[in-house]
Structures are given as C-alpha cells and as structure tokens.
Amino acid sequence: MGKNYLPEIARMLGVEIGEEFDIVYETGKKADWGPYKITHAGLVDEAGGQPLHIRAFFNLLAGNYTIQKSPWRPKEGDTFFYVLTNGEIQKYVFEIDNIHTLMLFSFGNCFPTKKAAKAAVPEMLAKFEEIKKGVRE
DSSP states (O other), X not given: OOXXXXXXXXXXXXXXXXOOEEEEOTTXXXXXXXXXXXXXXXXXOTTOOSOOOHHXXXXXXXXXXXEEEOOOOOOTTOEEEEEOTTSOEEEEEOOTTOHHHHHHHHXXXXXXXXXXXXXXXXXXXXXXXXXXXXXXX
C-alpha cells in the first residue's frame, strides 16, 4: 500500500486530521453541511460518514474554496488556561456544571494552551479595564 498523504494535505490547508472546520465558497457563503473534517479516508461532513465527492476537496486544494476553522471549545474534563486580571495565566479543568468555568468560556477567556492564553493577555486586560470602567462610573 502506498503512503497516505492526507495528513500532509490537511496541514497544508492549515488544519489537523480530525479538526473541524467550515468550507467557504468563492461567494463568501458557508457550505450548508458543515462542520467538515479531513480524515485518513478523505473529506467528511458533519455526519462523518463516507468521504465526500472529490470536487469539494479539489476546490479546497485549488484555492477556490477556503477553510474557516471552528473556534476551540473545551469539553468536560479538558485542561484549559485563562488570564487573570493582573495578566498572569492560570490553569484549570473545565466542568460543564461549574459557574466559574462557564463564565470564563462565555467571556472568551478560555484557551487550549498556555501559549494561546499568553497571546491573548493584551486583549483580555483591555476587556477587564473596560468592565472596571463601567463599574467605577
């Protein structure tokens, strides 16, 4: 059996095998059947069944369609990182029934890696200052 090039193709398109994304047509409209993902078998849609027809895959490769990554969402028990009001990074475990983790997520202060949280520090500190301003008034 020959080499499976799909992991390399996925990386060239900016995603990993199994990572969900939407397909955006040349018109800017999102494809209806997303999210999609590239597996070792090919491009599959939300049903995750058989690989889709080659036309959509070819249009992605040719640059006619683009990939719009789905935002990261933690699952129950996932470790995540968030930014404290002093700019430090804190590690925590996501719990679906925990008001603290739900508030962090809904505020956009929930990151899959420490590196991603560090990159978000300026944005999060600006959000915190905006909220503090409203509370002080």
